[in-house]
Amino acid sequence: MSNEAKAYQDPGTPEEVSRRAFLARATIFGGTAVALTLAIPLIGSLVPKAQLVEANKGFSPLNKDEFAQLEQSIDKPVKIFFNKAVVNGYLREATDYYVWGIKLTDAELADMRKERPDLFNPQPGAAIDYPVGNLNFVMFSSLCPHLNCKYDWDTGLGAFLCPCHGSQFNKIGVHMKDARxxxxxxxxxxxxxxxxxxxxxxxxxxxxxxxxxxPDIVRMSYW
Structure with missing residues (x-):
């Protein structure tokens, strides 16, 4: 056994000891928080995709006041909000979405059938396998098909305009062309x-x- 004397190490003042203890606890807490943050997506990824798809399918009621406004609107679209319960892994969260509602005249519905026949004559396995223009209403996704940016209705243009990259769409959703x-x-x-x-x-x-x-319409998810 060694007879060498060990150097005395001053633990410091009570304030210094408390500070070191606090920093140690903070480090442990921070590490735990980071671990949980990383674990939540991992847990979600363990849920089979087919199960997530089925859990998120289904209809959600539209805002009644905004839909009532749409019923009276024949000259411009109406932004209509709705709340959807999104299931992500084992978490369930109420999330706000919106669509652009269009009330179509019979002439506009006929134009839409002519301009966008793929929406009305779906092939087996097509992404659009449901009625379009149902009850003379159309609900457009609020996401631009370019990069999923949020577009808006421009009253001056009389068309939908995506502010990110400038794509324009007419009232029935047709990608517009210029004079050339x-x-x-x-x-x-x-x-x-x-x-x-x-x-x-x-x-x-x-x-x-x-x-x-x-150019193809491909379903990605229901959330």
Whole structure:
């Protein structure tokens, strides 16, 4: 056994001891918080995708006052909000979404059928396998088909305008062209219609997120 004397180490003042203890606890707490933050997405990824898809499918009621406004609007679209319970892994969270509602005249519905026949004659397995123009209403996704930016209705243009990259769409969702016949903006397709119906007097919509930056309409998720 060594007979060498060990140097005395001053633990410091009570304040210094308390400070070191606080920093140690803070480090442990911070590490735990980071671990939990990383674990939540991991837990979500353990849930089978098919199970997530089924959990997020379904219709959500539209805001009644805003839909009532749409029923009276024949000259411009109406932004209509709805609340959807989004299931992500084992978490369930109420999330606000909105759509652009269009009340179509019979002539506009006929134009839409002519300009966008793919929406009305779906092939087996097509992304649009539900009625479009149901009850003379169309609910467009609020996401631009270019890069999923949020677009808006421009009253001056009389058209939808995506402020990010300049794509323009007319009232029935057709990607517009300029005087030279070139598409205005880089969007690869027209606006995406969503499933819509009325049940028990309540207007409702099903949210679907479609793939961005492709000419084909491809379903990606329901949240």
């Amino acid at each position: 016949g070139k598409f205005i903006g880089p969007a690869p397709r027209g606006l995406d219609p969503l499933p819509f119906n009325q049940e028990g007097g309540t207007a409702q919509v099903e949210w679907i997120k479609f793939a961005a930056n492709t």
